[in-house]
Amino acid sequence: DVQMTQSPSSLSASVGDRVTITCRASQSISNYLNWYQQKPGQAPKLLIYAASSFASVVPSRFSGSGSGTDFTLSISSLQPEDIATYYCQQTYNTPRTTFGQGTKLEIK
Amino acid sequence: EVQLVESGGGVVRPGGSLRLSCAASGFTFDDYGISWFRQPPGKGLEWISTIYLNGGRTSYADSVKGRFTISRDNGKNSLYLQMNSLRADDTALYYCAREFWFRQLFPASDIWGQGTMVTVSS
Secondary structure, rough: OOOEHHHHHHHEEEEOOOOOEEEOOOOOOOOOEEEEEEEEOOOEEEEEEEEEEOOOOOOOOOOEEEEEEEEEEEEOOOOOOOOOEEEEEEOOOOOOOOOOOEEEEEEE | OEEEEEOOOEEEEOOOOOOEEEEEEEEEEEEOOEEEEEEEEOOEEEEEEEOOOOOOOEEEEOOOOOEEEEEHHHHHHEEEEEOOOOOOHEEEEEEEEEEOOOOOOOOEEEEEOOOEEEOOOO
């Protein structure tokens, strides 16, 4: 199976900061990479598919990039409502999909 | 409203069985593959099984293969997960999710239920 490694595991930042989360695949997955946001007590919500495309109405401060093995999720100006755990997911060998371990984002 | 609602979770002893259900509404159920995921308390997400349109094709994670069975009843807009030989490490919140193929190329789970908790404990 393709292993996904996210960094950092947790991140504390101030409102208005630029935040970047990285995700690395154990082999090339082209751009078969999704990002999910999971707020406390809620189900995951799809933010980005195909590494950089928005799945639905997602604030423009979010962006995704990358291809091959290295990917990033960025928030240009952190807002209080962005507090959540973020997961990357590879779908290169769907349905045997795998997730990163998650990045917990907190407000400083 | 497009919605998935899981049910059937509970407390079960090691070695026991449980059947989870996932009721779909607001979309044409038999147009989509549906997956089960799970999340142990305080931990990350794990894919465990997917069933495609008419149920003819299924896939399982190695951690549940041979113990869990996924099925669907398109007439009832429902998905099921029969879980046998349960172990302590199966304790988790179980989610069902719709599989959507963006641009017919890029799969993702675009609709999730709220989950049902399964606790395996003696």
